[in-house]
Amino acid sequence: MCGIVGYVGKKQASSILIEGLRKLEYRGYDSAGVAIIDNGVLSVTKCKGRLANLEAQLLEEPLKGNVGIGHTRWATHGKPSDENSHPHTNEKGTISVVHNGIIENYIHLREWLMAKGYKFISETDSEVIPHLIDFYYDGDIVDAVMKTVTKMEGSYAIAVVTSNEPDKLVAVRKDSPLIVGLGKDEFYIASDIPAVLNHTREVYLLEDKEFVVISNDGIKLLDAEGKTINKEIFHVTWDAEAAEKGGYEHFMLKEIHEQPKAIRDTMTSRIVLGEPITLDDINITKDQIKNLNKIYIVACGTAYNAGVVGKYVIEKLARIPVELDIASEFKYRDPIMDKNTLMIVISQSGETADTMSALRLAKSKGSRVIAVTNVVGSAASREADDVLYTWAGPEIAVASTKAYVTQLIAMYIIALFFAQNKETLSHEEIEEIKIAMMELPEKAEEVLKNKETVQKFTAKTYMHKDMFFIGRGLDYAVALEGSLKLKEISYIHSDAYPAGELKHGPIALMEDGTIVIALATQEAIFDKMVSNIKELATRGAKVFAFAPEGHTEIEKSVFSVTYIPKVMDILAPVISVIPLQLLAYYMAIQKGCDVDKPRNLAKSVTVE
Ligand code: M6R
Numbered sequence: 001m002c003g004i005v006g007y008v009g010k011k012q013a014s015s016i017l018i019e020g021l022r023k024l025e026y027r028g029y030d031s032a033g034v035a036i037i038d039n040g041v042l043s044v045t046k047c048k049g050r051l052a053n054l055e056a057q058l059l060e061e062p063l064k065g066n067v068g069i070g071h072t073r074w075a076t077h078g079k080p081s082d083e084n085s086h087p088h089t090n091e092k093g094t095i096s097v098v099h100n101g102i103i104e105n106y107i108h109l110r111e112w113l114m115a116k117g118y119k120f121i122s123e124t125d126s127e128v129i130p131h132l133i134d135f136y137y138d139g140d141i142v143d144a145v146m147k148t149v150t151k152m153e154g155s156y157a158i159a160v161v162t163s164n165e166p167d168k169l170v171a172v173r174k175d176s177p178l179i180v181g182l183g184k185d186e187f188y189i190a191s192d193i194p195a196v197l198n199h200t201r202e203v204y205l206l207e208d209k210e211f212v213v214i215s216n217d218g219i220k221l222l223d224a225e226g227k228t229i230n231k232e233i234f235h236v237t238w239d240a241e242a243a244e245k246g247g248y249e250h251f252m253l254k255e256i257h258e259q260p261k262a263i264r265d266t267m268t269s270r271i272v273l274g275e276p277i278t279l280d281d282i283n284i285t286k287d288q289i290k291n292l293n294k295i296y297i298v299a300c301g302t303a304y305n306a307g308v309v310g311k312y313v314i315e316k317l318a319r320i321p322v323e324l325d326i327a328s329e330f331k332y333r334d335p336i337m338d339k340n341t342l343m344i345v346i347s348q349s350g351e352t353a354d355t356m357s358a359l360r361l362a363k364s365k366g367s368r369v370i371a372v373t374n375v376v377g378s379a380a381s382r383e384a385d386d387v388l389y390t391w392a393g394p395e396i397a398v399a400s401t402k403a404y405v406t407q408l409i410a411m412y413i414i415a416l417f418f419a420q421n422k423e424t425l426s427h428e429e430i431e432e433i434k435i436a437m438m439e440l441p442e443k444a445e446e447v448l449k450n451k452e453t454v455q456k457f458t459a460k461t462y463m464h465k466d467m468f469f470i471g472r473g474l475d476y477a478v479a480l481e482g483s484l485k486l487k488e489i490s491y492i493h494s495d496a497y498p499a500g501e502l503k504h505g506p507i508a509l510m511e512d513g514t515i516v517i518a519l520a521t522q523e524a525i526f527d528k529m530v531s532n533i534k535e536l537a538t539r540g541a542k543v544f545a546f547a548p549e550g551h552t553e554i555e556k557s558v559f560s561v562t563y564i565p566k567v568m569d570i571l572a573p574v575i576s577v578i579p580l581q582l583l584a585y586y587m588a589i590q591k592g593c594d595v596d597k598p599r600n601l602a603k604s605v606t607v608e
Pocket of ligand 1: 603
């Protein structure tokens with residue numbers, strides 16, 4: 001997804017913009033550019049490809065100046081190309097704009113502007129913005145931007161500079177993230193906090209239709225009517241290290257290793273032995289919980305896979321029916337909801353467009369929404385009635401790992417919170433689960449120490465084109481996530497199946513050498529799972545199994561096995577997913593793939 005950075009201060013904008021854009025690379029991009037003002041002259045350098053291309057151009061022809069905007073683009077309208085890259089400018093070359101989002105009525109605006117003589121050079125929706133600003137510009141850039149956004153439908157975070165008012169930067173957002181970094185006599189804007197962390201920890205989190213005007217005189221925040229607004233400064237507590245690779249070869253590997261801490265952090269102050277579960281930002285009452293007729297869990301990708309576990313544990317522990325939906329499908333199926341229906345959206349970024357649409361639909365039907373998100377101040381956290389933050393810290397690798405395990409922890413916390421309020425579990429039963437949860441960080445550390453069998457297996461199998469993941473119950477939920485991880489970063493095709501379903505079709509694909517990754521962590525159905533594994537092994541499949549310590553009998557039926565520490569059955573996904581993340585990681589490494597930035601994928605998908 002696009003990344004925006006802006007700077008007004010006394011330093012050279014160019015290097016600050018590039019550094020900020022680099023911190024936003026995880027959002028995914030196909031081109032990059034900057035616009036910088038020097039002595040009243042606006043200059044733009046932009047090109048297709050990685051940031052290194054842009055840097056090379058800037059090295060050849062440096063851009064001086066202390067005011068500027070930068071952008072990394074992830075193509076939506078128009079292919080990745082130099083022309084389609086941002087910043088876009090008006091014909092006179094006096095106004096430059098970077099944009100994140102989609103202008104839904106851009107065709108209409110384009111035709112309207114063309115009828116007035118404006119010429120377009122790109123295929124983008126974004127190019128209408130500088131022309132509209134040009135049309136409205138009458139000596140006041142703030143006024144022109146304000147008039148422009150009233151004509152724009154869709155989602156946007158935009159930043160604008162003009163050589164006519166050379167010390168000024170104007171930015172505004174709607175349904176796309178934008179933050180303002182407050183330095184000493186210098187200011188930053190960015191799509192996300194990591195872009196400014198090297199410079200400041202004090203930020204404003206802009207809300208929809210809030211404008212920021214930065215100049216040498218200081219900073220002003222305005223509402224859509226142009227009235228000054230006051231905002232609380234948000235102090236970022238992440239250390240700068242947390243947004244760097246910290247010694248690991250890839251962000252993904254670092255984030256896999258951060259999971260014990262992320263699990264612990266997410267439980268902090270929520271899972272306390274002997275004390276009832278109280279959740280700071282969740283205000284749903286006991287009566288409202290008792291009256292719930294149904295819960296919808298709605299999410300995308302990995303967050304959806306966490307929802308599969310959520311459905312299972314909420315139904316099991318709190319005895320409330322749960323429906324699970326892929327967010328992009330939800331609004332097209334006329335869901336049955338009322339004020340006694342609860343929606344839980346799960347979203348690492350809290351900005352995923354499909355998930356946000358589902359959230360808004362639920363609210364329009366009078367249903368309450370709990371957001372489980374990792375990003376403070378994200379759209380989901382602002383628009384939901386209740387929020388449960390996963391304290392995973394910033395997740396940079398496109399493939400989600402530590403966010404997933406913290407989403408699982410969030411599901412257990414919510415399930416226990418409901419069970420406590422509905423009294424579907426006794427105090428002792430809740431305490432027993434809490435004790436087991438508190439052991440998870442240590443068990444996760446243990447799994448991380450034992451990578452060899454996974455590494456050896458990947459070295460022998462990475463050249464395969466297809467693999468299968470199987471499991472029963474919660475193991476099937478983890479199989480879905482293992483399969484998604486493998487596809488995303490190693491580009492090996494894989495499917496996940498409930499093990500009992502194989503004989504209803506997919507077993508036809510089993511032949512000599514077919515690779516099957518089997519999860520057999522659930523004590524209650526272990527024997528059933530072993531029978532399924534045997535069915536596959538007799539047809540020539542090479543089965544790589546994950547089983548709880550002590551179950552050595554599985555060795556007879558499989559090609560290779562990794563033992564994982566014993567945990568309570570319902571908590572097993574938190575532990576068993578870790579070797580699957582490592583499996584995907586080492587497969588990708590063997591194949592020489594770009595682990596942190598897999599092809600065609602973006603970290604935050606803010607378009608439907
Ligand atoms: O930010 P979100 O959790 O809403 O993102 C949802 C998916 O786009 C995300 O989980 C995606 O599937 C990841 N690439 C998974 O690794």
